[in-house]
Amino acid sequence: MIYAEPVGYWKRSYNLFDFLVLALSLVKAVILKFYSGKPRGVGALGVLRASRTLRTLRTVSFIRGLQVLVTALLDTIRKSVLNIVMLLLLMMFLFGIMGYYFFGYKNDSDTENWGNLGSAMLTLFTYVTVDGWTDLQHILDEKNMSGSRIYTVIFIFLGHFIFTNVFIAVIIMNISEATENYKTEQKEEREAVIRHKKEFMTRRQHSEVKQMMEKQRSGHYTNFNEMVAEYQRTLRHNDYMFLTDHATNLLWIELYLKSLDHMDNTMFRVQQLQFEMADVLAELMEKRFKKRFGMV
Numbered sequence: 001m002i003y004a005e006p007v008g009y010w011k012r013s014y015n016l017f018d019f020l021v022l023a024l025s026l027v028k029a030v031i032l033k034f035y036s037g038k039p040r041g042v043g044a045l046g047v048l049r050a051s052r053t054l055r056t057l058r059t060v061s062f063i064r065g066l067q068v069l070v071t072a073l074l075d076t077i078r079k080s081v082l083n084i085v086m087l088l089l090l091m092m093f094l095f096g097i098m099g100y101y102f103f104g105y106k107n108d109s110d111t112e113n114w115g116n117l118g119s120a121m122l123t124l125f126t127y128v129t130v131d132g133w134t135d136l137q138h139i140l141d142e143k144n145m146s147g148s149r150i151y152t153v154i155f156i157f158l159g160h161f162i163f164t165n166v167f168i169a170v171i172i173m174n175i176s177e178a179t180e181n182y183k184t185e186q187k188e189e190r191e192a193v194i195r196h197k198k199e200f201m202t203r204r205q206h207s208e209v210k211q212m213m214e215k216q217r218s219g220h221y222t223n224f225n226e227m228v229a230e231y232q233r234t235l236r237h238n239d240y241m242f243l244t245d246h247a248t249n250l251l252w253i254e255l256y257l258k259s260l261d262h263m264d265n266t267m268f269r270v271q272q273l274q275f276e277m278a279d280v281l282a283e284l285m286e287k288r289f290k291k292r293f294g295m296v
Contacts, residue, residue: 065182072178073171080170088128088163095155096120103145110139127152128159209251 010016096117104114113123113136127133133156140148 068178068182069175072175075178076171076174080174081167084163084167084170088159091158091163092121092124092128093117095124095151095159099124099151102151103140103143103148108143109145110143113139124155124159127156128163130156130160206251209255 097120099114099120100117102114103110104116104120109115112119114120123136126136133152137148137152140152
C-alpha cells in the first residue's frame with residue numbers, strides 16, 4: 001500500500017497505527033541482527049511481539065459505522081471525559097485528605113485503608129465503583145468512627161451517582177451526535193447520487209428530443225406518428241421522467257404543443273365523422289317513417 005500511495009498512506013491514522021505496531025514487533029529482531037551475541041535485556045523485548053495482536057483493531061477502518069463510533073468515543077475522551085476525570089480526582093484528593101484526618105491518623109483508627117493519602121485515594125476509588133464498600137464501612141463501624149456513614153454516603157452520592165452518570169451522559173451525547181452526523185452524510189451522499197443520475201438522464205432525454213426534432217426538420221420522418229413511435233422506442237420502463245425540467249425546456253414545449261395540435265385535429269375529424277353518421281341515420285329514419293305512413 002505504501003508503494004501504491006507513498007504520500008497518501010501516511011495521511012491516515014489507521015495506517016500510522018499499523019506501521020507503529022509492526023515497527024515495535026521488529027525491534028528485537030533488528031537488535032539481534034546488528035549486535036553479536038545476546039545483549040542484556042533483549043529477552044524482555046519479546047513482549048513487543050505481542051503487540052501484533054493490536055493489528056486486529058485495523059478492521060475498524062473497513063466498517064464505516066464502527067469507525068464513526070470509535071472516532072466519537074476517542075473525541076469524547078479527548079475533549080470532555082478528561083475534564084470530568086480531573087474534576088473527580090480533585091474531589092477524591094479533597095475527600096482523601098479529610099478521610100485521613102477523620103479515620104487514619106490516630107493509632108486506633110483504620111490505618112490500613114486511611115493511613116496515608118495513597119491508601120485513602122484507593123479506598124475512595126472503591127467507593128466510586130461501589131464494589132466492596134460495605135466491607136470498608138464495616139471496618140469503620142467496628143472502630144467506632146463517628147460520622148463515617150455520613151462521609152461514605154456523601155462521597156458515594158457525589159462520586160458514583162453524579163460523576164458516573166455525567167460520564168455516561170457525555171459519551172452517549174457525543175456518540176448520538178456523531179451518529180446523526182453520519183446519517184446526514186449518508187443522506188447527502190444518496191442525494192448527490194440521485195442528483196447526478198437525474199442530471200445524466202435529463203441530458204440524455206434532451207439530446208434524444210433534440211435529435212428527434214433535427215430528424216424531423218431534415219425530413220427523415222414522413223409524419224408525426226412515425227416520429228413519436230421512434231421516440232417511444234428510445235424510452236425504457238425504468239427511466240425517471242422529470243416534468244419540472246421538461247416544462248421549462250423549449251424543445252419539449254414545442255413538441256408538446258405540436259402534439260396538442262394533432263390531438264385537436266383528430267378530435268375535430270372524429271366530430272365531423274360523427275355528425276355525418278348522425279345525418280345519414282336521420283335520413284334513413286325519415287325515409288322509413290314516410291314509407292310506413294304512405295307519405296312517399
